[in-house]
Amino acid sequence: MRLRFSTLDVFTTRRFAGNPLAVVLGADGLDCATMQTIAREFNLSETVFVLEPRDPVNTARLRIFTPLRELPFAGHPTIGAAILLATLRAPEMLTRNGVVIALEEEIGLIRCEVVRDASSAILARFVAPRLPVRGERTPDAASLARALGLSAEEIGFGRHLPSSFSAGVEFVFVPLSSRAALDRAGPDPATFAAVMGDAVGAYLYTSETVEPSSAVCARMFANGVGIGEDPATGSAAAAFAGVAHAFEAPEDGEHEFVIEQGYAMGRPSRIILGSRVESGRLAAVSVAGHAIEVQRGDLDL
Known part of the structure; x- marks a missing residue:
């Protein structure tokens, strides 16, 4: 099996700053143990796996792993995955008007607004799925x-x-x-x-x-x-x-x-x-x- 992946630096506008993230695309064929093994191999704070959504009106389903365990929710995987998916799937719409990316995470549905800001850097914003x-x-x-x-x-x-x-x-x-x-x-x-x-x-x-x-x-x-x-x-x-x-x-x-x-x-x-x-x-x-x-x-x- 061959899967595509990308890495992004998140919460920054320049490479080699921020928090590194690995995003594995088309991960529907992977079981939990394999996802955990891959996350341990990347050895970043989180690796996110992109799957087909359970509800087809949503953009994707995410599973988020640290090198040792799965998390129900994490901020920098949500931001990074939303920006990557917007860039890959709707680049023209992103440039013109921005894109809404709906992500199914273990904690629930998270909607991210992805836009290019005045400097042409890409920014994502989401409402936290739970109040503190x-x-x-x-x-x-x-x-x-x-x-x-x-x-x-x-x-x-x-x-x-x-x-x-x-x-x-x-x-x-x-x-x-x-x-x-x-x-x-x-x-x-x-x-x-x-x-x-x-x-x-x-x-x-x-x-x-x-x-x-x-x-x-x-x-x-x-x-x-x-x-x-x-x-x-x-x-x-x-x-x-x-x-x-x-x-x-x-x-x-x-x-x-x-x-x-x-x-x-x-x-x-x-x-x-x-x-x-x-x-x-x-x-x-x-x-x-x-x-x-x-x-x-x-x-x-």
Whole structure:
């Protein structure tokens, strides 16, 4: 069997930045074990497999794998796959008016709007399939400090305290008082997994950013998915809308800001997080970002 694949760099407009993604096309003949093996071979934070949709009115069905496990939802595979499919299947429509790509993921149907922006870079935006939900368990600051090689005094800023949120995948969110602390942080092999529990990772963030136009600078250390640090984490960004709402209490209306991630890894990434607040409650969350294709090839099985 020979399958086509592409790799893209996601949440960036230039190659060799952002978060790399492998997209395997025409994957209907593959079973779960083979998909997992291929994802382990690519050894990227995620590999996405494109299948025929269950409902023919939709564009495609996606299955998303890390090197160790399948995920029901992830942001950078959604953005990258939507941009690739729009480019391959409707290039003229994309150039003229943009394209809506409807993706069936394990979490549910996700509709992505794909457009060329003013600079001709391609951007995709989707509404998160679930609103952020606060987790039942959040490690205390002392435990997080030990697990991340920091002092407890470096955890927290303003009204921000450690929290857990999920918009389909749960993360522990750790606010840090400075970018120096963010740059110095790293998971302690002896304690990190135990402190994280079932969370997919620790999402560290600070309001001290590299780019003046960013609102937050972040790092994500993964837990139990076969990678170490992730250059850009769209599912965590979707959940971060819950963090922003809990600790910033934004007014009713539409809000949008940029999260920068991956700078410490030499893979700068920019995630556009949007939210809508109605009557003091979070009513909708969107995630947007660019992607650029890097290579195409054949996968022989």
